Amino acid sequence: MVSGTHAAHDIEVTAESLQAELERLRIQKQSLERELAAVVAHLGSVQRALSTLETLMLPPYGEAAPAGPAAKTAAAERDEAATPVARRSRPASPEPADAPTPAGAGIDGQKKYGKLTEQIMEYFAAVGDVDVRARDVAAALGRDVDSGSINGVRSTLDRLVGASRIRRTGRGLYRAKR
Known part of the structure; x- marks a missing residue:
């Protein structure tokens, strides 16, 4: 009889511990999601800045741009380097990521x-x-x-x-x- 009460108490303590751990993990998940959103936003601003710089680096009108496989643009390289995880975890937004900011x-x-x-x-x-x-x-x-x-x-x-x-x-x- 005493061991049954002791076992029930152990289960209750374990359940309380797991509830506390669950809450801590939820808070940590929210924090990480916010950090990820900040990184994604920063990534977008860096990509926009690079695109702007690329347009400034275009050869003057009338000059030929480099041709061939070595002429891959930085934008194309960036798109290839983007991971599916980053694309999947981008928060839904009514504007596209490349839209100009107000x-x-x-x-x-x-x-x-x-x-x-x-x-x-x-x-x-x-x-x-x-x-x-x-x-x-x-x-x-x-x-x-x-x-x-x-x-x-x-x-x-x-x-x-x-x-x-x-x-x-x-x-x-x-x-x-x-």
């Missing part, structure tokens, strides 16, 4: 994306010689909406420590270099 939207989005290192360095210059947590940096930069954004700030902080641009002063604490 005036200012691409520029502002691009300024926020890829400028995190500079924003962090400006933050450390402003706060001076104090220990700061990654969560505080993320909050100051408006990137504390979810764990994925905060982890992006943490990763950038770790890269800056590795590049000796800031220093780690304790577990989870960072400080500007003198």
Whole structure:
């Protein structure tokens, strides 16, 4: 009789543990999906920038373009390099990926994306010689909406420590270099 009660308790504890793990995995999945969407968006902006540069590199009017198999365009090489996974996981959008972005939207989005290192360095210059947590940096930069954004700030902080641009002063604490 006692062993049956003990077994039921073990099952209950295991079920609770699995429920907690399930919730943690759901949150991690959402975070990864957001990160993937950001990477896909950045990929699209880089592809558009390359296409624009390719048009600038076209030979002047009247000159012959190179011919033969070596004349494969960068756009064709990019299309061949694109993986089916990236194409499948692209979020559904009413506009095609190559559609021009509205005036200012691409520029502002691009300024926020890829400028995190500079924003962090400006933050450390402003706060001076104090220990700061990654969560505080993320909050100051408006990137504390979810764990994925905060982890992006943490990763950038770790890269800056590795590049000796800031220093780690304790577990989870960072400080500007003198």
